[in-house]
Amino acid sequence: xxxxxxxxxxxxxxxxxxxxxxxxxxxxxxxxxxxxxxxxxxxxxxxxxxxxxxxxxxxxxxxxxxxxxxxxxxxxxxxxxxxxxxxxxxxxxxxxxxxxxxxxxxxxxxxxxxxxxxxxxxxxxxxxxxxxxxxxxxxxxxxxxxxxxxxxxxxxxxxxxxxxxxxxxxxxxxxxxxxxxxxxxxxxxxxxxxxxxxxxxxxxxxxxxxxxxxxxxxxxxxxxxxxxxxxxxxxxxxxxxxxxxxxxxxxxxxxxxxxxxxxxxxxxxxxxxxxxxxxxxxxxxxxxxxxxxxxxxxxxxxxxxxxxxxxxxxxxxxxxxxxxxxxxxxxxxxxxxxxxxxxxxxxxxxxxxxxxxxxxxxxxxxxxxxxxxxxxxxxxxxxxxxxxxxxxxxxxxxxxxxx
Numbered sequence: 001x002x003x004x005x006x007x008x009x010x011x012x013x014x015x016x017x018x019x020x021x022x023x024x025x026x027x028x029x030x031x032x033x034x035x036x037x038x039x040x041x042x043x044x045x046x047x048x049x050x051x052x053x054x055x056x057x058x059x060x061x062x063x064x065x066x067x068x069x070x071x072x073x074x075x076x077x078x079x080x081x082x083x084x085x086x087x088x089x090x091x092x093x094x095x096x097x098x099x100x101x102x103x104x105x106x107x108x109x110x111x112x113x114x115x116x117x118x119x120x121x122x123x124x125x126x127x128x129x130x131x132x133x134x135x136x137x138x139x140x141x142x143x144x145x146x147x148x149x150x151x152x153x154x155x156x157x158x159x160x161x162x163x164x165x166x167x168x169x170x171x172x173x174x175x176x177x178x179x180x181x182x183x184x185x186x187x188x189x190x191x192x193x194x195x196x197x198x199x200x201x202x203x204x205x206x207x208x209x210x211x212x213x214x215x216x217x218x219x220x221x222x223x224x225x226x227x228x229x230x231x232x233x234x235x236x237x238x239x240x241x242x243x244x245x246x247x248x249x250x251x252x253x254x255x256x257x258x259x260x261x262x263x264x265x266x267x268x269x270x271x272x273x274x275x276x277x278x279x280x281x282x283x284x285x286x287x288x289x290x291x292x293x294x295x296x297x298x299x300x301x302x303x304x305x306x307x308x309x310x311x312x313x314x315x316x317x318x319x320x321x322x323x324x325x326x327x328x329x330x331x332x333x334x335x336x337x338x339x340x341x342x343x344x345x346x347x348x349x350x351x352x353x354x355x356x357x358x359x360x361x362x363x364x365x366x367x368x369x370x371x372x373x374x375x376x377x378x379x380x381x382x383x384x385x386x387x388x389x390x391x392x393x394x395x396x397x398x399x400x401x402x403x
Contacts, residue, residue, distance in 0.1 A: 001038050001039075003291065003294045003298055004295075006035060006038050006039070006291075007035075007143060007291075007295075007316070007320075009034070010032075010034055010035050011031070011319075013027075013031050013034060014027045014031050014361060015029065015399055017030065018361065018378070019378070023107075023141055023271065023275060024275050024278075024279070024361050024367050024370075024377070025274050025275030025276070025277070025278030025279060025367075027238050027361065027388040028278050028279050028280060028282040028361060028362060029278040029281060030283065031282065031379070032282035032286070033046075033285070035285060035286065035289065035291060036289055037195040037317070038227075038287055039289045039290075039291060040289045044332055045285070045288050045289055046285070048288050049281060049284035049285045049287070049288045050281060050284075052064070052284050052287075052288070053277070053280050053281045054190075056280075057235075059277070059280055060237065061235050061236055061237045062236075062237075062276060062280070062364065063237075063243065063273055063277075064097070064237035064240075064274060065235075065240050066117060066272070066273070066276065066368070067238040067267055067268075067273075068237060068240035068241045068243075068244045069117050069118045069240055069244075070117055070266075070267035070269065071244045071263050071264070071266075071267040072118065072221055072240065072243070072244045072247060072260065073117065073121050073375075074242070074258070074266045074267060075079055075251060075258050075263055076121075076218055076221075076247075077121060078185075078258045078262065079217075079251050079258050079319060080214075080255040080256065081214050081217040081218050081256070082121060082122065082125055082218055083125055083204045084210070084211065084213075084214030084217075084218075085122070085214045085215050085217070085218035085219070086099060086122060086125040086126045087211070087214070088211030088212070088214050088215050089102075089103070089126075089215070090126070091211060092098075092197045096126050096127065096129070097195055098128060098190050098191060099122075099126040099139050100123060100126050100127060100142050100144075100195075101140070101184070101187065101188060101191075101192050102124070102144075103119055103122045103126070103144075104119040104122070104123060104140065104141050104143075104144035104145040104336065105144045105145070105147055105148070106120075106222075106402045107145060107185065107222055108144065108145040108146055108147065108148050109148055109226065114365070115323075116141065116142065116145055116368045116369050117368045117369075117372065118222070118368055119141055119145055120138075120141050120308055120368070120372040120373065121372075122182050123137050123140055123141045124137060124372075124373070125205045126378055127140075130196075131195075131196060132195055132372060133292045133375075133379075134373040134375040135373070135375040135376055135379035136191070136195075136369070136383075137373050137375070138370055138372075138373040138375040139191055139380050139381075139382075139383045139384055140187075140192070140367045140371070141189060141369050141372075142184075142358075142365060142366055142369045142384060143187045143358075143383075143384055143387060144184070144270075145365060146183075146354070147180050147184050147187065148180055148356060149324060149354050150176040150177065150179040150180045150183065150350065150351070151173050151177040151180040152181070152352065153173060155324060156172070156324065156325050157323070157324020157325050157328045157350075157353075158172075158324070158350075159312075160324075160325060160328045160329060160332065161324075161328045161332050161346060161349070161350055162390040163330035164328065164329075164333055164335075164336055164343070165317065165335045165336050165342070165345075165349075166336055166340040166341045167341055167342075167343055167344040167346050171343060172341040172343060172346060172347070175343045175347050176347055176350060176351070179351065179391060182390075182391055182394060182395075183387070183391060186387040186391055187391075189294070190376040190383050190386050190387050190390075191383055191387075192246045202248065210351050215254075216252075217247075217251075221244075221247055223241075223301075224243050224246075225239045225240055228243070234333060236352055239312040239389060248263065250339050257360065262388075269371075270336070271371075272367075272368065272371055274363060275367055275371070276367070279322070279361075279362050279364065279367065282362065283320070283321055283322075283326070286320055288319075289384055291320075292317060292320065292321075292330055293330075294332060295313065295316055295317065295320075296313055296317075296331070296334060299313045300334070301306055301313060306338055306345070307344075307345065307348050307399075307403075310334065310335060310340075310345055310348050310349050310352075311348050311352040312337075312351035312352075312354040313330075313331050313334070314327050314331045314348070314349045314350075314351075314356065315352040315353065315356040317330050317331055317353065317356065317364070318352070318353040318354065318355065318357040318358075318360070319354020319356040319357070319359065319360040319401075320356075320360070320362065321356050321357070321362060322361075322362030322363035322364065322366075323362075323363070324353065324354065324357060324363070325356060327349070327353035327356060327357065328349075328353065331353060332346065332349060335349050340356035344399060344403055346392065347399065348399060351391070351392065351395050352392070355388045355392055357386060358379065358388055359384065359385060359388060361377065366380075366381075375399045
């Protein structure tokens with residue numbers, strides 16, 4: 001079966017199952033098994049994919065990072081620090097709308113899957129008095145968390161892209177930094193501007209000193225984790241685990257005690273963990289059956305212009321893997337082989353790869369966000385799709401006229 005027809009059928013299967021309210025993990029796994037049956041129906045492939053999924057350090061880094069950030073959220077929420085921080089921010093910005101956009105964006109600087117789960121309750125708290133649906137909240141959390149994918153030098157995908165494509169960090173970030181501004185602007189226009197909310201200062205917090213305490217309590221875990229991951233070389237799960245344990249002690253010594261049992265047991269979201277494992281297994285099935293390599297080979301042999309080939313491959317691989325490391329690892333070597341050091345070609349690969357990963361159920365942050373807000377997957381994705389259309393249209397036009 002033609003590889004693109006196979007993928008089309010697989011994606012249609014996922015869409016139909018999601019519309020029947022089947023959890024995202026089983027949907028992805030069913031689609032992966034269908035691809036396996038059509039491409040390489042031999043049991044060793046499934047076993048190899050499962051073994052690699054269960055033995056890769058990435059799997060446990062993701063699961064433990066997610067678990068610890070959920071522990072952190074419980075600590076901040078039950079201690080009152082989360083609500084206090086949102087109120088303090090609303091006093092500073094004079095608007096819940098600004099808080100809704102700025103906080104997920106700030107937390108997006110943290111290169112960890114857990115950030116989406118950490119910013120979700122902040123968005124929920126900041127929007128509790130606003131007339132918006134859960135899907136709207138989910139889209140805000142998901143979109144603004146990822147606006148720095150184009151410009152942050154600590155995003156793993158950006159680091160890999162520069163090294164593989166042979167472009168300098170500074171030049172590549174300057175080349176794409178305007179897309180971060182565009183992403184924020186598109187998100188504000190599509191997601192924030194329509195919200196009916198009057199600017200008003202909240203006086204819930206007694207004084208600025210108390211508000212500052214709440215801000216530090218809530219933001220310091222993110223800042224410290226950032227330092228541990230970026231400058232101390234810890235992985236996301238180790239950094240989050242250490243910070244979570246320290247915050248528990250800080251809360252106890254500041255008379256904001258939370259129950260240890262409530263934290264440890266409350267963060268055990270088995271359904272979420274199974275969904276994550278199913279998605280990681282799906283990605284490995286695509287890898288061991290050589291589906292990803294076949295897609296690349298099909299495009300390389302086509303008569304399309306090089307930038308179009310790179311854009312199409314990056315977008316499709318982004319959809320299939322749902323992570324920047326995925327499309328970067330597969331597409332950037334092609335970019336390097338075709339035009340080493342080309343900022344334009346590497347930029348096309350990055351922009352379209354990120355678009356793909358933002359529009360797929362394989363993206364962990366989307367799964368986490370939809371699950372937290374109990375939102376409809378397709379309603380959540382609709383405004384995200386509109387934002388991506390805006391970005392890709394302007395990026396394509398700019399690239400075409402400045403190549």
